[in-house]
Amino acid sequence: MSCEVPLLVADHVSRLYGSRIGCANVSFDLYDGEVVSVVGESGSGKSTLLSVLSGSTPATSGRIFYRMRDGNTRDLATLGEAERRLLMRTDWGFVRQDAAEGLRMGVSAGANVGERLIGAGERRYRRIRSEALDWMGRVEIDPMRIDESPQTFSGGMRQRLQIARNLVTRPRLVFMDEPTGGLDVSVQARLLDQIRSLVREFSLSVVIVTHDLAVARLLSDRMIVMRHGIAIESGLTDQVLEDPREPYTQLLVSSMLQV
Amino acid sequence: MTAVRIREATKSFHLHLQGGVTFTALSQLSLDVERGSCVALHGPSGAGKSTLLKMIYGSYRCDSGSILVEDVGGAIDVACATPREIMALRRRTLGYVSQFLRAIPRIGARDLITEEARVAGVEDEIARRRAETLLERLNVPARLWDVAPATFSGGEQQRVNIARGFVVERPVLLLDEPTASLDAANRAAVEDLVMERRRAGAAMLAIMHDVETRDRVADRIVEMRAPNGGGGLHV
Known part of the structure; x- marks a missing residue:
């Protein structure tokens, strides 16, 4: 069965900054429709790992494999620049904590969504506009605001627009870096619920970096705990949270707020 | 036919934050559950009842022994299965109703x-x-x-x-106090559901403190005791 071949494979991925470890020897497989959370505190290397996996930072050692849309699994380091750009523009998404980094703040909401479609080769203006409207509706942004700049949007709306922009090309893999960080709790709940249903609807594979174990619990199937750049523990999300093995994981879990 | 076959399952917790205390929750437990049967786990708190259910479900890791759950393509040993295998097992075979x-x-x-x-x-x-x-x-x-x-x-x-x-009509169901906060009418509704699933061939392990409910739905009671007689704590 083709779905049994992983979509993404990290094989002993390391990123060093001189003698300082960004992340070291991280290995895991990600399958279609699976959500893996990478948790840890600031400086644990989780964001470094995400940026290496998504190709924005080169790995110092180790390899990353990805099953392309044609079914062939490729070592990402061997992709040409054009192939890599196409991958990032269409088959991958990246949702950043700061929406201003993931969006183009100088153009309208509709253009933010449409731009990814154009990048994926769509040229029909009407089609682009109707897709943009459709996606704004999906993420619960009033379609009347399609021509407004995201500058006028609230934090939660910007984050939802960023998600629409990423998902409009129907990517198979989405990287998320603290997507709910810095938002009010009620806004966070709404966003989490939307991410959760979109992940299911489109059977997305997701690598999500978060320091919030409750977010990881709600969204992810599996969890990787990082500390000092090393993946110290991993497993089913409920297993890691209910039966943490490492001292540091026990500390993290016991520090989690219970409601 | 045996749906769940547990052999010498052992579980301890090493609590690093409490000075490295090791707490044995379950020691060398063996148990079979047949299809169409409901086994009620009975014993004082601390005897390892919930621990056992969580080990079968895969939320707790198993230190040693085996936990075989009959799945479509044959038995899966939860004690050593990969996260992905456990996820698939939960989707089609193994249900868990927590309190x-x-x-x-x-x-x-x-x-x-x-x-x-x-x-x-x-x-x-x-x-x-x-x-x-x-x-x-x-x-x-x-x-x-x-x-x-x-x-x-x-x-x-x-x-x-x-x-x-x-x-989802899963063939193996784990029930942790499903009737704990229900009134008589709702308890009866749950009992009916359990009995229907049993008659359809589901295998169940249940923790039920309510004696009447237990007598109505379970065909077997397994007594559990904390390992080493007491609270199971040893440093």
């Missing part, structure tokens, strides 16, 4: 139950109908169906949880 509902913000009761069935591959419309039938049988008033259960009473939450656990 408490883990509510999800903003999602209504009916959708919560429907979604559980959809993830297991049940078609949309059928999933929704099944969810509604269960909510009716469990006497959850229709005005609550579209309300997120976070604000429900304990008994209402528990019934939503039960509906969620029964909406």
